[in-house]
Amino acid sequence: MSTKTKILDAAETLFADKGFNGTSLREITSLADVNLAAVNYHYGSKKELIKAVMSRYMNELAPKLEASLSVVCQQEKSPTLVEVFSAFIDPLLSLNVFRENGTSNFLQLLGRGYTDSQGFLRWFLTTQYPGVITNFVGAVQRAYPELTPEDIFWRLHFTMGTVVFTMSSSDALMDIAQNDFSQQLDIGDVIRKLIPFVSAGVGAPLAD
Amino acid sequence: MSTKTKILDAAETLFADKGFNGTSLREITSLADVNLAAVNYHYGSKKELIKAVMSRYMNELAPKLEASLSVVCQQEKSPTLVEVFSAFIDPLLSLNVFRENGTSNFLQLLGRGYTDSQGFLRWFLTTQYPGVITNFVGAVQRAYPELTPEDIFWRLHFTMGTVVFTMSSSDALMDIAQNDFSQQLDIGDVIRKLIPFVSAGVGAPLAD
DNA sequence: GAACAGTTTAAACAAGCGTTTAAAATAACG
DNA sequence: CGTTATTTTAAACGCTTGTTTAAACTGTTC
Numbered sequence: 001m002s003t004k005t006k007i008l009d010a011a012e013t014l015f016a017d018k019g020f021n022g023t024s025l026r027e028i029t030s031l032a033d034v035n036l037a038a039v040n041y042h043y044g045s046k047k048e049l050i051k052a053v054m055s056r057y058m059n060e061l062a063p064k065l066e067a068s069l070s071v072v073c074q075q076e077k078s079p080t081l082v083e084v085f086s087a088f089i090d091p092l093l094s095l096n097v098f099r100e101n102g103t104s105n106f107l108q109l110l111g112r113g114y115t116d117s118q119g120f121l122r123w124f125l126t127t128q129y130p131g132v133i134t135n136f137v138g139a140v141q142r143a144y145p146e147l148t149p150e151d152i153f154w155r156l157h158f159t160m161g162t163v164v165f166t167m168s169s170s171d172a173l174m175d176i177a178q179n180d181f182s183q184q185l186d187i188g189d190v191i192r193k194l195i196p197f198v199s200a201g202v203g204a205p206l207a208d
Numbered sequence: 209m210s211t212k213t214k215i216l217d218a219a220e221t222l223f224a225d226k227g228f229n230g231t232s233l234r235e236i237t238s239l240a241d242v243n244l245a246a247v248n249y250h251y252g253s254k255k256e257l258i259k260a261v262m263s264r265y266m267n268e269l270a271p272k273l274e275a276s277l278s279v280v281c282q283q284e285k286s287p288t289l290v291e292v293f294s295a296f297i298d299p300l301l302s303l304n305v306f307r308e309n310g311t312s313n314f315l316q317l318l319g320r321g322y323t324d325s326q327g328f329l330r331w332f333l334t335t336q337y338p339g340v341i342t343n344f345v346g347a348v349q350r351a352y353p354e355l356t357p358e359d360i361f362w363r364l365h366f367t368m369g370t371v372v373f374t375m376s377s378s379d380a381l382m383d384i385a386q387n388d389f390s391q392q393l394d395i396g397d398v399i400r401k402l403i404p405f406v407s408a409g410v411g412a413p414l415a416d
Numbered sequence: 417g418a419a420c421a422g423t424t425t426a427a428a429c430a431a432g433c434g435t436t437t438a439a440a441a442t443a444a445c446g
Numbered sequence: 447c448g449t450t451a452t453t454t455t456a457a458a459c460g461c462t463t464g465t466t467t468a469a470a471c472t473g474t475t476c
Contacts, residue, residue: 003453019323021229025434035455040435042453115227115323115376122380150389154398157381158405161373162366168323172330173365181358190362192415197366200412204404211423233464243425248465250423 004042006032012053012099016108020050020116054113054124057106060098062129064091069135073142081199084139089195093188104170104187111168114160144203151206159198166194212250214240220261220307224316228258228324262321262332265314268306270337272299277343281350289407292347297403301396312378312395319376322368352411359414367406374402 001009010032014023025046029036043049068087072079095102114122126133140152147155166173170190177183209217218240222231233254237244251257276295280287303310322330334341348360355363374381378398385391 019229021227024432026432035453036434037436037456038454046434111323111373114373115319122377150385150391151401153385153388154381154401155405157377158370158374158402162370162409165319165322165369165373166366169330169365173362177358177361180361183358193359193362194366196412196415197363197409201370201405201409204408207400207404232462234462243423244464245426245466246424254464 003032003034003038006034007039007042007049008053008056009099011049012056012105012109015050015053015112016105019112050113051124054109055128057095057098057102057109058125058129061091061095061106062132064094066131066135069132069139073135073139078142078145079139081140081143081203082195084136084143085195085199087139089188089191092191096187103191104167107164107167107187108170111164114164115168140202146206147202155202155204159202162198162201163194166190211240211242211246214242215247215250215257216261216264219257220264220313220317223258223261223320224313227320258321259332262317263336265303265310265317266333266337269299269303269314270340272302274339274343277340277347281343281347286350286353287347289348289351289411290403292344292351293403293407293410295347297396297399300399304395311399312375315372315375315395316378319372322372323376348410354414355410363410363412367410370406370409371402374398 007028011023011028014027014031017023025039026036028049029039039046039049043052065088068091069084072084072087092103092107095106099105113124137152137156140156141147167190170187174185174190177185215236219231219236222235222239225231233247234244236257237247247254247257251260273296276299277292280292280295300311300315303314307313321332345360345364348355348364375395375398378395382393382398385393
């Protein structure tokens, strides 16, 4: 395996686990078993390495997500919100084929990026992958036409919060569930628990 | 004002804005206009300072929250989930009397603590303030008796995620809402938007 | 006013950070 | 083979981090 991908793989694991700020280049190059200077040689800077880690996933996920959402969006009868959110399941779980622990790594990274770096990742996603968001908002609009754009905005951010926060601490939560309830769950189970929650949340009756 | 509280106030502001890892002691003492060594003299270490910042809020909030929840819990007829979550509003907003921007600062700190420091804050809260959690779980149980303890566990963590994530980026979100929809909102408005979302989420029908 | 505890101060500490350098090793190509 | 081009390496760079030190200062008490 090339030095460049060894760095990317190690960075992904550590970033997901300890955050971007919490991971040093020395930890990354040590885990990847390459020289420290290799990061700056191949990627230029730590910030570019972060972008590369995220891009590898987004380039894999974005087309599948857009396709899956546009199917829901273009079917004749309006979708339910559960159907809209369920459209995420297969694309997300397919990341586990793409890379080991891909699904949970990606979702954890998403959570890290939102809180670690003061909105940098929000900018990155909304500007680099607007198609996903457009399709998503369109699907929600068809499922619940009474929602105003303002309410959709807020509720989608609530949803984002639920998902990325849960995922950024999913390992700890699964451990607790294992200890307290002897529940043996994987990341797919957690996603399937999330769907009814966020669907009901987005579909909640409007406040006066 | 004493050096000790000047440090605490400055630390609170910066921690809420940039996270615990993202804030240096030099930034804190510079904003507080005290000597760098004062932090270690008065608090011993940065970690103890973080605890002190959180404790000041929790000691103010915990009794009010327990009281408010136990009222909901002990009324004759079972509460609705909206009632349960609405029990948070007054105690949370009272933090604005306690300290300027107290509500949003506290909720942002909560969010930071969950993602910044690898579960340290989760341990801190669950061990130091178990009464709040017990009352909360009890209230939810009365409102929705069909929920199993496992489902309550998961859905309360989803709720936690929604709230702390929203709050840790609430300033950015309110800016966007202001720009895109000319919505002029304060932290209380955001909380009132959250209540229907999380209530419906926790109250969602159980998956098979 | 001397003695004392409590507090503040400037300076330094060791350790870790991201990044850069220039030489050594390897690969690619005519 | 000899000559480029590419990649790897060890070492150092300048900077920031949390923490410690010892001297200076402040305020209280006998």
